[in-house]
Amino acid sequence: MFIGVDYYPEQWPKSRWPEDVRLMKELGVNVVRIAEFGWQLMEPEEGVYDFSLFDEAIDLLTENGIKIILGTPTATPPAWMAHQYPEILPVDENGVTISFGARRHYTVNSKTYQKFTRKIVRKLAEKYGQHPDVIGWQTDNEYGHEKSDRSYGDEDRMAFQEWLSNKYGSLDALNEAWGTVFWSQTYTAWEQIPVPRKVFQEHNPGLLLDFDRFCADSYTAYNKLQVDILREHISDQQFITHNFVFTELALKQRDIAKDLDFISFDNYPVWGGLPEPIPPAAIAQQHDLCRSTKAGKGYWVLEELSGAQGWSHIGYLPRSGHIKLWTYQAIARGAEAIVYFRWRAARFGTEEFCHGILDHDGKPRRKFEEVKEVFNALKIFGDEWVATKYKAEVGVYYDVENAWAWRIQPQSDAFTHKQELLRFYSGAYRLNAATDMVSPESSLDGLKTVIVPVYFLTNPVFTEKLKKYAADGGTVVLSYRAGVKEPNNAVTEITLPGELGELAGIEVHEYESLQNGQQTRVTGIAGNIMDIMSPATVWCDLIEPKSAEVLAVYRDAFYEGTPAITKNKYGKGNVYYIGTAVEDYFLVRLYRDIFAQAGVQTIELPDDVEMVIRDGEAGSKFLCVLNHSTTASHRVSLPKGTWKDAMTGETFKGDVRLQSLGSFLLIQ
Amino acid sequence: MFIGVDYYPEQWPKSRWPEDVRLMKELGVNVVRIAEFGWQLMEPEEGVYDFSLFDEAIDLLTENGIKIILGTPTATPPAWMAHQYPEILPVDENGVTISFGARRHYTVNSKTYQKFTRKIVRKLAEKYGQHPDVIGWQTDNEYGHEKSDRSYGDEDRMAFQEWLSNKYGSLDALNEAWGTVFWSQTYTAWEQIPVPRKVFQEHNPGLLLDFDRFCADSYTAYNKLQVDILREHISDQQFITHNFVFTELALKQRDIAKDLDFISFDNYPVWGGLPEPIPPAAIAQQHDLCRSTKAGKGYWVLEELSGAQGWSHIGYLPRSGHIKLWTYQAIARGAEAIVYFRWRAARFGTEEFCHGILDHDGKPRRKFEEVKEVFNALKIFGDEWVATKYKAEVGVYYDVENAWAWRIQPQSDAFTHKQELLRFYSGAYRLNAATDMVSPESSLDGLKTVIVPVYFLTNPVFTEKLKKYAADGGTVVLSYRAGVKEPNNAVTEITLPGELGELAGIEVHEYESLQNGQQTRVTGIAGNIMDIMSPATVWCDLIEPKSAEVLAVYRDAFYEGTPAITKNKYGKGNVYYIGTAVEDYFLVRLYRDIFAQAGVQTIELPDDVEMVIRDGEAGSKFLCVLNHSTTASHRVSLPKGTWKDAMTGETFKGDVRLQSLGSFLLIQ
């Protein structure tokens, strides 16, 4: 198993390098990622190339048995380029050109930038493409991050117009799709179409969604441009990946992933200015998403947090145990290699306060020891663990286009797609069901339940898949705002939930958007939620059941007694519709019923505790137990049988006590 | 009485039109407004005109007995125009050009845009000016809305300079008026004068106020440009109106109204993102303002809300009963026709979530039935009701220039003109006094009390009118910050309240601006407020009575015991001065005394209930009773005598019970 660090030899005097390598070896590092911000060193002036510094670093590392992942350096075009070719710079929605001085200061739509990219990537590929110790490549770095996903300059506009022309073929088709007859926006020439720069009101939702698609496709094409050149020159032994962030950028990770051997993920459960890490369920969901991005293929964590992070603002200091906990969680959910960010905190530059395994003084201390402990453990059982299989029973739908549609029209100020996705995911997470994220392209075979949260922007392929899945006996959970939008971001003409109506056996005749701080209530009238009450927030669909039975109703003056949650028989399957945002405790009760009916395996544990089971060879089970609480120890019941600690060999059975931030791998 | 809907035939397939018309007839619609966003359809390319779609729609509608109001389409210049003539686009205070892609993307100061406007309006007028079933015209749509009231481009600047040159005649006069000697701002050439683009500190208040006046005058001229062309061509039978919004735009509705036959109003008591409708008093005040805009002349509601509204954010869902309630309130306060916005929710475009009588699926349901009930009722008594007279006893002063002066210098972060206007209006509203909004141009004849809230920017004509009114026996209520500013937005040199000092019989030697969350207290020392205490917020004038008697004093360490509210004899009249912002309950007590003294008729009712009485022929009375509470029913005492329900003919006397959201018209 590859375990390593992100290393920036260029940021330190060469006299320090041997000590760095010595400490890496002491730690157990077998791979480093380097060079992804090194363009200026490689091409100090236009057309002049110099790889001597990286040659020297690579020699030293590989002589010490450490393998290399090389980053293409395109996230940071050099100063000479920005100065000489300002057309490469991105432009914001107010028309302000983004200055040189940080990173990601380029638009992928710049022909000039594409030309420079081709040249540097070719040079790198020619140079290191057959190097025996260079095991792979990372293209660029965190595409689209930090608002670099959208650019609104002239060259972007022309590329957008061309993209639209390719997509629609005719202006009539585009005008029809966007409904430009509204507000007299009909376009009679492609060059009339704007990028969504500042307007007094809001742009056409059809244009906005297509602009996001265009931005995403531009990135996909840009990555492919790099991959194609690499593939021409590199050895079959070398892989190509990219380190994604999974915020809701105008980026399609799944599309880019098709051109990669596997994807990578930068895992930061806490970042500058946050007083606390994001919830464990949110981290888990990101790992599930990574694993699902290339259809269940394992992924690498190319940046795993090892210290407090931040640029001008720092924040929460990860506690003793967090490094191990978050590393175990990553592997349990699909990571096949772990590379820590970063070897040592930089003494200068914007990321001075991104703390690494070593701090600025370069002396090994607590974090070094904690990473060493993890590496020692992974040397014992890492390869075996990584070879096991994760078998999902519950699919949770995620389509980035749906997230964009929500960003364009959140409809309630209490709504964020991220939060609502997490809401419906968390219910399954808390029951320790084996979850997967499914996309329109995913197969639903083998899943016992498919949860489809806030399915606002429909995808006809997925809708059909879902109907077939339910008809064949699958269990489907829909939520409020299902079926509202056609793929062009127009509202369906069919009574809501639109194409999902028959599936859910209901109609939604009215609805109310609740704002921050507002709530009404629901009460269960059946099953496990019988007489249980929950606040209902964000949104209320007022349901008129057709063939569905009612599981919960609203309590409120206006729509008191109106159905809020329903269950419908559809073919051999069951379809639930949850018409509002309910609280965790209520959702977990409801999911218990749904999962029991669907035959989903669940494990009841204290709130802070997570268990992930993977299947090893010959019926063996690998059980990862994680206590995310920083203060509470918990007594938990292990699944049936005797379990052996993968590290110590100690055996456990029945109840065990878990210290705060405790994490273990048990095998049966 | 005209009752109808806003219809956008261009947004739906022609195959649907017959069904729409059938449903309209079922509803009782006798008028529709169309075409106000249809420029691109009418002039698909420069100089090429095509009215076929609207011809067809008009034919279908009028064949079915429905009359037509035509909008001129100038709120949405087409894409070809914005692309070919970018000089028509507005510019914001940072110099950012507003992009094509939404609406109102033009500056009225563009000569190019004026030229295009002339051409399209002339074409329309020639085509439909004599059409027997086109009953009238709406110019443009919601002038100045959504920040389109101010534009800061080069052509705007030149127009501003010309406007100033016309207003002041000489630079000396302008420099004197603005006090440009302050901070060395004296202008020695007209072209030196900026529009108020971004500065480090704040612009000269004189310039800012004149810029607002200029923006307003530009809109008045722009509307007149349209009206003049229409009048050349249209029949005497056709009216011209414009649908205003009444937020505090740089717009003078009263001036524009002079060129219109009557004004119209877009009545949205709740809008996207609001968790609740605005207070009933605020809606009532807007209707009073509409009625007062053209000196008591009735107005049309050209957009009356019929469903939940919003663009990217929705919000409060109007309850069953709200459509009727708000419609009755509108008519009771002066609306002579009601047109609902909109017939059916659009499936595309920025306003997808502006819900109409029909939702996206086009099926009649609850809202359709509620509108039908209203239309049925109005067919019985609408004409008779509209023919009655509203006779105001209490005038409340509103001058948009005063609102602008406050926007420029709010002086306390707790101050908004809208809120403070509402504060002093609400006291009268709660006592169901018959209120009117009065402007500097209004006659005060017949009013028993004139309330002049936060009369910061004085108007010499009005000040004189007020003095005469008081001298002749009228009752005047002034508030804090009266008399501070001269019309050029300079501070008076006279001891405060400046020109109002003699009227109020006081001097204000000091004052304190209270910020959000800060308050002191007042206690009444006479009459109905004797020993009653209220928080005092926003502002405290420390009053030195000259001839006035003291009604209330401050309670506070620094100005403990200083007079806060006074009453003065002035000629035959009485003048009250309320030196601070007191709470509703306190103000109502005070107003009871004032109204009793002035002979204003009041009706004491529960807080949620509103009554509006209109005078019919032969001494008959039309009493509209409205319960704005969504949850509480109320027992209310009817005014003396026997009342007959205009709809059912049922008779009532004495106390009656009013359901939540109940609304009735009773006749005596």
Added chain:
Amino acid sequence: MFIGVDYYPEQWPKSRWPEDVRLMKELGVNVVRIAEFGWQLMEPEEGVYDFSLFDEAIDLLTENGIKIILGTPTATPPAWMAHQYPEILPVDENGVTISFGARRHYTVNSKTYQKFTRKIVRKLAEKYGQHPDVIGWQTDNEYGHEKSDRSYGDEDRMAFQEWLSNKYGSLDALNEAWGTVFWSQTYTAWEQIPVPRKVFQEHNPGLLLDFDRFCADSYTAYNKLQVDILREHISDQQFITHNFVFTELALKQRDIAKDLDFISFDNYPVWGGLPEPIPPAAIAQQHDLCRSTKAGKGYWVLEELSGAQGWSHIGYLPRSGHIKLWTYQAIARGAEAIVYFRWRAARFGTEEFCHGILDHDGKPRRKFEEVKEVFNALKIFGDEWVATKYKAEVGVYYDVENAWAWRIQPQSDAFTHKQELLRFYSGAYRLNAATDMVSPESSLDGLKTVIVPVYFLTNPVFTEKLKKYAADGGTVVLSYRAGVKEPNNAVTEITLPGELGELAGIEVHEYESLQNGQQTRVTGIAGNIMDIMSPATVWCDLIEPKSAEVLAVYRDAFYEGTPAITKNKYGKGNVYYIGTAVEDYFLVRLYRDIFAQAGVQTIELPDDVEMVIRDGEAGSKFLCVLNHSTTASHRVSLPKGTWKDAMTGETFKGDVRLQSLGSFLLIQ
């Protein structure tokens, strides 16, 4: 002693001037400042000069025995200049050019502006440089205020590149200093270097700090440009000063001060929109800073608040007694002359609501009487008081570059340099220790304790000075984040607290940034803080003592028991390290121990009360007693002996009672 007012004769009709002068004489004014915003009057068109208005005003004033301070008018370039030479206008970080229309609309880096400055200053100097009643000059007005400290235009960029070239000599040196190897930012030509315009992330901290230094140096040069011309022409009897504001601008008051005879200060304890004055300690600290700016030399208050202030927002009304209190506080801490802002509130312009001694109506009232009382008192004892000496025992470190480094990287959202500086200053203030602000250039001789709060950006000169000071027996108080940064804004490579480690006898191995609303706790384990607990906020350094003893430890799950506050012997001195932000009550307890050990004289008083002792001739003492409470009177114990009221001659001994807002000068 000079006591006077800021007067703007140009803003009033000449017919009013005699009355103004009469009232000034009644008040006791002996000096006025004029003309600092009068450029347009002096140079109504390019190259045409006219000083007649100011001549006339000066004649009238001086004939009445009032001396003149003349401002150079460069804070407000006239409209003709901005229009004809738009290159003088500043540009913001988004590239938006700041418009004419307010003040400070120039960049000091404009060659054109420098040329115009030279001409007007020369004209003024030639004209009034030998005038017997013009006693001095103020250059410009409040340099850098209101965001005018930084400009990001093309001419600024070129000047920045030149400044960098002068500073670093070679690009290699610059690249090394900034660590441009990070994110591939290495510059290969000076013209590639940007000013810090908008980027997606954050600029290089080295560039940001140097940009602030450059902006400050540009202002220093610009002031020197004025001073040099003045010195050429003016009499030796005339002084040159500048009225500073002391917010954390990109300005080096100490550098500018070197070219001035003395500095001046604009003292506004409360400003527009503030509900309350800033804390008394904050005012005191600003005075200490003024006195320290030119190494203890007395300074003038050229704008002392006399009424409620604000532009579009007003705020707190200073109470009766505030004028006297704040004036006494200013003199006690080093002011040698007091000039009130402003004589009378302007009737027009942005500062309409900057209230003066007179309000808009020009009638003398409460404030006039209060100023008169102060002037009468100062006539009795002002000269004698101003001649006394302030002898500091406690130095508090303040280096504006450190403040800039914190602004660039606050690291916690709970951190502001201003607040944390005040925190560590306040402890000494509350004990009425005689404080001074010390800079890297200050001598530490004679100080008994030096407090060095949040010494993030180190200065090698000061660090050495501090070590020597401690070694020689001085007491040093360091705080969290000491020693982090090298002067180029890179992080030290030495284990924290870096160069201060040996001094403090500790190492800091980890730390946590706490966000707003977050806290942990500390408990004292020795001395006066034994068993006392305080919240710990903002930041926690986890200390590993080397030679230091532990005075307090953290209480918290993660670092429970870790040292938080330590004391170290260093040479003959003692060095304290306070690793977190503790509350006032705790800090005061700790400081009591520290000051007792160091022999610092303290006076224990109620919280609201401030005492400042100055040394007169022949061992006399001048004791200023100030009660800042607006509501509470306090009993206070006078220092030993009999004290005579400087105004009334009344004598006091032992305990006296102080009314709220009471202020006295007592002499012994």
